[in-house]
Amino acid sequence: RVFRAAGQGEGQLPRVSLLTFWTPPTTARLTVETVPPLAAEGNDVLLLACNVPENPLGYAWHRGERVDNSQLIASYRVDTNVTAKGPAHSNRETVYPNGTLLIQNITQKDTGFHTLLVSKVDLETEGQTGHLSPHPLGCIITSNNSRPWEHKDTVVLTCGAETRNTSYTWWINNQSLPNSTRLELSEDKRTLTVFTVTRNDTGPYVCEARNPVSVSRSDPFTLNVLCE
Ligand SMILES: *[C@@H]1O[C@H](CO)[C@@H](O)[C@H](O)[C@H]1NC(C)=O
Numbered sequence: 001r002v003f004r005a006a007g008q009g010e011g012q013l014p015r016v017s018l019l020t021f022w023t024p025p026t027t028a029r030l031t032v033e034t035v036p037p038l039a040a041e042g043n044d045v046l047l048l049a050c051n052v053p054e055n056p057l058g059y060a061w062h063r064g065e066r067v068d069n070s071q072l073i074a075s076y077r078v079d080t081n082v083t084a085k086g087p088a089h090s091n092r093e094t095v096y097p098n099g100t101l102l103i104q105n106i107t108q109k110d111t112g113f114h115t116l117l118v119s120k121v122d123l124e125t126e127g128q129t130g131h132l133s134p135h136p137l138g139c140i141i142t143s144n145n146s147r148p149w150e151h152k153d154t155v156v157l158t159c160g161a162e163t164r165n166t167s168y169t170w171w172i173n174n175q176s177l178p179n180s181t182r183l184e185l186s187e188d189k190r191t192l193t194v195f196t197v198t199r200n201d202t203g204p205y206v207c208e209a210r211n212p213v214s215v216s217r218s219d220p221f222t223l224n225v226l227c228e
């Protein structure tokens with residue numbers, strides 16, 4: 001998608017007056033890539049600007065699928081390295097000199113399209129849209145063995161999907177974990193290993209995942225220990 005610019009105000013990025021749909025045949029198209037593609041609430045996300053046109057004058061990031069100045073997050077001028085915050089800036093967004101946008105501590109409010117506009121040396125502009133959909137921590141307990149045998153099997157319980165900067169808490173029978181040589185938490189506490197299970201290890205187990213913007217507690221999980 002190419003946005004044609006009309007006029008350029010003092011110290012401003014070009015205004016956009018009309019859209020054309022034309023792809024330059026020889027150059028790679030500007031694309032926006034969300035990294036990581038599936039981020040949980042509370043994590044940081046990069047909207048990577050890839051194949052940015054050569055020698056850009058500046059970048060402008062907007063919320064939404066269109067270039068709307070009332071939805072401007074920030075604009076960045078390459079010659080001065082100056083970022084100007086827009087009305088849609090929430091103090092968690094950073095535009096890098098390569099056009100990439102960092103959004104920290106994402107929440108459900110960040111869900112949706114984000115549109116990058118690159119101002120080029122020929123005073124034309126090129127735009128591209130990326131999408132963000134933070135998923136809730138939504139933690140559930142999974143076991144690597146649904147039918148372990150008593151006195152025989154070791155079971156690994158895992159709390160939720162892997163996300164960054166999340167802390168975990170576990171309970172067994174509504175109590176915090178007892179001191180036991182048969183229980184072992186991983187360093188990040190996301191997994192709990194129960195060595196050689198016994199009939200007293202059925203639980204229920206509950207875990208909670210917590211990060212700066214979100215908390216999620218699992219449903220109780222019962223271990224179905226098979227006895228001879
Ligand atoms: C995670 O925590 C580390 C250190 O505590 C910090 O440097 C980093 O920015 C945090 N990352 C996120 C996604 O919050």
Ligand SMILES: *[C@@H]1O[C@H](CO)[C@@H](O)[C@H](O)[C@H]1NC(C)=O
Pocket residue numbers: 046048049050096098099100
């Ligand atoms: C742009 O810069 C940021 C921060 O240095 C980096 O994480 C990102 O990978 C760069 N983007 C591209 C497309 O190289």
Ligand SMILES: *[C@@H]1O[C@H](CO)[C@@H](O)[C@H](O)[C@H]1NC(C)=O
Pocket residue numbers: 091092104105212
């Ligand atoms: C992200 O959340 C952490 C923890 O609440 C906080 O310390 C940090 O300042 C936040 N970062 C931004 C950019 O809001």
Ligand SMILES: *[C@@H]1O[C@H](CO)[C@@H](O)[C@H](O)[C@H]1NC(C)=O
Pocket residue numbers: 144145154155156
């Ligand atoms: C579950 O993980 C434990 C520890 O790694 C391992 O000993 C056990 O064999 C695994 N169980 C199954 C069914 O894969």
